[in-house]
Amino acid sequence: MNVTVLLFASLSDRAGLRRIELDYQPGDTVRSVCDRLMDAYPALRSFRPSLLYAVNEEYVRPGDSVPPGATLALIPPVSGG
Amino acid sequence: MNVTVLLFASLSDRAGLRRIELDYQPGDTVRSVCDRLMDAYPALRSFRPSLLYAVNEEYVRPGDSVPPGATLALIPPVSGG
Amino acid sequence: MLIRVTSEPLDTAEAVAHVASPEAGAVNVFLGVVRDNNLGRRVDHLVYEAYDAMAEKVMREIAEEARERFGLLGCAVLHRTGRLEIGETSLLIAISSGHRAESFEGGHWLVNEIKKRVPVWKKEVWEDGEEWIEGPESLGKSQATAGQAGQ
Amino acid sequence: MLIRVTSEPLDTAEAVAHVASPEAGAVNVFLGVVRDNNLGRRVDHLVYEAYDAMAEKVMREIAEEARERFGLLGCAVLHRTGRLEIGETSLLIAISSGHRAESFEGGHWLVNEIKKRVPVWKKEVWEDGEEWIEGPESLGKSQATAGQAGQ
Numbered sequence: 001m002n003v004t005v006l007l008f009a010s011l012s013d014r015a016g017l018r019r020i021e022l023d024y025q026p027g028d029t030v031r032s033v034c035d036r037l038m039d040a041y042p043a044l045r046s047f048r049p050s051l052l053y054a055v056n057e058e059y060v061r062p063g064d065s066v067p068p069g070a071t072l073a074l075i076p077p078v079s080g081g
Numbered sequence: 082m083n084v085t086v087l088l089f090a091s092l093s094d095r096a097g098l099r100r101i102e103l104d105y106q107p108g109d110t111v112r113s114v115c116d117r118l119m120d121a122y123p124a125l126r127s128f129r130p131s132l133l134y135a136v137n138e139e140y141v142r143p144g145d146s147v148p149p150g151a152t153l154a155l156i157p158p159v160s161g162g
Numbered sequence: 163m164l165i166r167v168t169s170e171p172l173d174t175a176e177a178v179a180h181v182a183s184p185e186a187g188a189v190n191v192f193l194g195v196v197r198d199n200n201l202g203r204r205v206d207h208l209v210y211e212a213y214d215a216m217a218e219k220v221m222r223e224i225a226e227e228a229r230e231r232f233g234l235l236g237c238a239v240l241h242r243t244g245r246l247e248i249g250e251t252s253l254l255i256a257i258s259s260g261h262r263a264e265s266f267e268g269g270h271w272l273v274n275e276i277k278k279r280v281p282v283w284k285k286e287v288w289e290d291g292e293e294w295i296e297g298p299e300s301l302g303k304s305q306a307t308a309g310q311a312g313q
Numbered sequence: 314m315l316i317r318v319t320s321e322p323l324d325t326a327e328a329v330a331h332v333a334s335p336e337a338g339a340v341n342v343f344l345g346v347v348r349d350n351n352l353g354r355r356v357d358h359l360v361y362e363a364y365d366a367m368a369e370k371v372m373r374e375i376a377e378e379a380r381e382r383f384g385l386l387g388c389a390v391l392h393r394t395g396r397l398e399i400g401e402t403s404l405l406i407a408i409s410s411g412h413r414a415e416s417f418e419g420g421h422w423l424v425n426e427i428k429k430r431v432p433v434w435k436k437e438v439w440e441d442g443e444e445w446i447e448g449p450e451s452l453g454k455s456q457a458t459a460g461q462a463g464q
Contacts, residue, residue: 079428
């Protein structure tokens with residue numbers, strides 16, 4: 001199974017892509033998936049302190065688990081309205 | 082010269098008219114014009130404590146003067162909006 | 163500024179278009195609408211009467227004051243008179259401002275002042291009777307608030 | 314409730330019609346509009362990007378919460394995405410309630426929550442460059458407010 005990671009706004013501009021598939025690893029959390037992602041895309045590291053996270057369209061905490069097949073969205077500070 | 086008195090809402094319903102012309106008397110104030118009006122239409126007396134007054138479309142006080150030719154409006158508590 | 167007392171239906175799109183400005187980041191629109199009930203009583207329709215000329219004058223004064231107090235860019239205030247059915251709009255306010263806070267605060271202030279100061283009266287008509295409503299609804303028959311306007 | 318994230322222009326009349334109710338005495342409409350300037354800089358246009366599915370979900374949660382908190386009768390929240398020119402509407406909120414106070418308070422609360430919690434981002438495009446705006450404008454680059462949403 002995979003984990004799908006979605007990127008938006010400045011993050012997606014920096015990475016040059018909007019959607020990444022990573023292999024799921026047993027016990028994956030938001031933090032562990034991010035660690036693997038940042039290893040593959042070191043340019044995203046500087047964004048990490050400001051990010052919020054959503055798993056399957058719900059805000060979650062960095063320690064929360066990411067189930068196999070889930071979609072993890074990396075959410076920079078929002079500016080809608 | 083006359084003084085024109087305008088009546089609205091419940092006041093106008095009670096008097097059965099919307100507009101009354103009274104003779105101007107030297108030194109007329111809102112109070113003196115009202116006194117003469119209430120003598121002619123005693124049914125309006127009970128309204129008096131709740132009224133505001135406007136002379137020529139500006140709110141005024143009961144002691145303010147009413148010049149010859151002026152329009153005095155008797156204004157029940159407003160309920161617009 | 164667009165200020166109007168009229169027996170014609172009020173047009174939200176007209177008011178919004180009137181307050182458009184390239185500097186505006188926020189537009190707030192308030193509609194006072196005829197409700198089917200008041201103080202537990204079923205309302206059939208309302209009749210609004212205005213001292214037309216003075217009502218427009220006072221509405222203009224209030225709008226000028228709001229523009230200064232809240233730094234508004236555009237302001238439209240329209241009041242309808244005559245017979246109004248349930249769901250029809252009796253009061254229409256549109257304002258524009260740089261940011262959202264002023265648009266909400268300015269709009270709320272405007273409605274409150276209009277209800278206190280503008281010479282307009284509302285008659286409620288029920289199935290079995292009718293009554294002129296005098297004074298702000300929230301105060302029932304008290305004239306405390308209206309009384310301040312002339313003093 | 315009418316909740317929508319769309320690249321099509323937002324229609325005020327549709328939103329107002331949606332919240333109509335015979336029990337409603339007040340309707341409040343808020344338009345977030347593209348300003349020609351921000352923090353002293355001249356803006357040419359904006360580009361809004363949303364995490365569409367989640368944005369609608371969060372907008373719906375916020376609208377439900379507003380309905381309970383303020384006793385709203387009707388609620389419509391629409392956000393536009395894509396390229397928006399000066400004067401175009403990016404956010405449209407319409408709510409109805411029995412009385413005016415809730416309509417102003419509920420509308421203001423809704424806009425504030427939407428700006429804190431809904432996953433939408435705005436890119437400012439100037440004559441000579443562009444930048445993603447991240448975080449509420451009032452706090453500049455700080456993430457204090459947005460940070461609370463996920464914790």
